[in-house]
Amino acid sequence: MTDQTPRAAEPGSSTLDRWVDALEAELGLPPRSVDVGAVLDLARDAAHQVARPAAPVTAYAVGYAAGLAAARGDGSDALERATAAALSWQDPGPSGARADAGSGS
Template sequence: MTDLTQWATLVAEELGLDAQAATDPAIKELLDLTREVAHNVTRPAGPITTFLIGLAVGQAGGNNDMVKALVEKINALVPQEQ
């Protein structure tokens, strides 16, 4: 288990979430989006974007499928390197 997985599992448990959510494949997609936003928009926009996706999913009572859908939607907004 990686340090990231251990950390995410610990945080998920502390927040009362299913610890399995910390290892869902959607995590990799969120990390990839965060990297793209940080590099192609501005560095602080990366974690803010991830936070906003999480907030939207939580408010809608969504799940990891919704995370994936929102990642795709927001990824389309990210300017591509030229």
């Protein structure tokens, strides 16, 4: 069972803790359902291995994938898969892009 105590109730809580508590409430998520450390680790890995703007986009995509899995009644390994993908990312560069990728068709 997950601890349902808001993070902000803990000694030494931060602005981030209070924000995540408020965000979970606003979005109708159970308290402490966001694994802040795992999300920050994912964002760091995407930012450092891919590009800085990849951090929020990757976090959004993982949340979306996890939400779709939950809607199907399935568990999600999206966070782990995205982390592994970011850590092993090697940009193929423009020559590795699909031939029709900027053709406007």
